[in-house]
Amino acid sequence: MPPWLPHVDPQLLPQILHLVLASSDEKASEESFAAKRPYEVKEIAGKGKGCIATHSIKRGSVILNERPLLVWRQQLSPDEAEDLASTLDGDVLEILADLSDSAKEYEPDLHPILAIRATNAFNVELPPLPASLKTPTHLKQLATHASMLFPDVARLNHSCLPNADHCINWSDLSMTVYATSDISPGDEILIEYTSALIQADRARRQERLRTMFYFQCRCDACALDDIAGQASDTRREEIDRCIKSIDEDPRDRPKVLEMLGRVQELIKAEGYRAMPEFDSPAVSTAFTMYATRFGKS
Numbered sequence: 059m060p061p062w063l064p065h066v067d068p069q070l071l072p073q074i075l076h077l078v079l080a081s082s083d084e085k086a087s088e089e090s091f092a093a094k095r096p097y098e099v100k101e102i103a104g105k106g107k108g109c110i111a112t113h114s115i116k117r118g119s120v121i122l123n124e125r126p127l128l129v130w131r132q133q134l135s136p137d138e139a140e141d142l143a144s145t146l147d148g149d150v151l152e153i154l155a156d157l158s159d160s161a162k163e164y165e166p167d168l169h170p171i172l173a174i175r176a177t178n179a180f181n182v183e184l185p186p187l188p189a190s191l192k193t194p195t196h197l198k199q200l201a202t203h204a205s206m207l208f209p210d211v212a213r214l215n216h217s218c219l220p221n222a223d224h225c226i227n228w229s230d231l232s233m234t235v236y237a238t239s240d241i242s243p244g245d246e247i248l249i250e251y252t253s254a255l256i257q258a259d260r261a262r263r264q265e266r267l268r269t270m271f272y273f274q275c276r277c278d279a280c281a282l283d284d285i286a287g288q289a290s291d292t293r294r295e296e297i298d299r300c301i302k303s304i305d306e307d308p309r310d311r312p313k314v315l316e317m318l319g320r321v322q323e324l325i326k327a328e329g330y331r332a333m334p335e336f337d338s339p340a341v342s343t344a345f346t347m348y349a350t351r352f353g354k355s
């Protein structure tokens with residue numbers, strides 16, 4: 059019989075989850091990690107708060123690691139959100155109240171807790187359960203996404219030319235943010251809030267960021283002047299055509315290799331140093347393998 063997942067009484071689930079996470083937690087305590095933080099949270103003109111490096115941070119270094127404060131369903135009615143919020147502890151509510159709720163400027167009728175969530179949380183795609191596990195029947199209706207709010211990560215602003223990237227570690231539910239370029243003291247630490255922006259010209263990026271995250275992007279790529287901005291748009295449009303072409307015909311190996319090489323050149327010319335997630339997961343995987351093999355990204 060394959061290994062199975064236990065059937066857990068939903069009322070016991072939070073307690074069991076705490077036990078599992080606590081027993082897997084070999085990491086430094088929150089306080090000692092906070093003491094080593096290589097950045098400070100500061101007011102930044104026109105952006106609200108952001109994270110400014112206080113030390114040199116080498117490419118590849120971990121900048122922060124934390125667990126989410128909330129893991130909620132993506133689709134929630136105001137009543138459902140209210141019910142969930144009513145079970146939160148006072149100190150959690152205090153942390154949430156200190157975060158931006160700028161989504162309200164775009165959707166004034168949003169419930170307050172949903173406005174904070176919309177401004178700060180990630181809509182995270184849940185990976186499939188391992189095929190080797192015998193999944194209990196009651197888990198057959200699996201969610202595809204969850205909304206996760208990481209309070210320190212929420213302080214990081216977005217850039218379409220980020221100097222840091224983030225990933226979720228499913229073994230302990232934590233999010234790790236790491237540098238994708240060398241970062242100097244005084245630089246703002248910037249991540250990309252969503253994937254596939256490297257395939258989008260300025261107008262399409264702005265539209266996606268406004269509708270998904272409720273802000274007007276004024277990052278270095280979006281603030282380029284007309285000539286440089288047009289060159290950037292042209293590069294990102296060509297990257298988009300290459301990705302779609304690879305995705306349509308992945309068996310044409312010589313063409314795929316040529317396209318991956320071209321994408322790598324264009325990404326470099328764009329000044330983009332993160333490992334991009336394209337709108338095709340298969341092409342993202344192929345590009346990661348290509349970039350690792352040829353090591354020029």
Ligand SMILES: [Zn+2]
Nearest residue numbers: 218275277280
């Ligand atoms: Zn931008």
